[in-house]
């Protein structure tokens with residue numbers, strides 16, 4: 796009798812653990828497919844010394860490079876996160892989740908990025924005539940929001 800009761804207790808405990816595991820798996824898959832906005836670091840960051848950023852800061856700062864201008868007047872604008880060849884990682888728990896490009900105070904475009912399958916890069920075709928400054932903004936889910944600008 797005691798043995799039967801003990802087996803019953805073990806079986807109930809195993810079901811409880813199994814049920815928890817199933818819930819955890821379902822939650823994890825949902826988060827992997829569509830990253831949750833909860834828990835994202837949305838603090839605006841700036842380098843401590845803008846003239847001499849650290850490698851950590853360079854890794855998060857978007858770099859803007861201008862390419863060719865086509866016959867219609869649209870210039871290729873490439874954005875890479877980060878700078879000086881220090882590329883920000885893209886792993887399941889640490890990635891650049893969005894990039895924006897601004898021309899003066901106008902939002903040119905915004906791209907949201909999935910972890911692992913993409914990294915911090917974007918490009919636009921922009922008619923930059925009449926604008927004075929381009930600003931790229933990049934959000935790291937762990938380390939906040941970073942930006943950098945170029946003068947036109």
Ligand SMILES: [Fe+2]
Nearest residue numbers: 855935937938
């Ligand atoms: Fe980061």
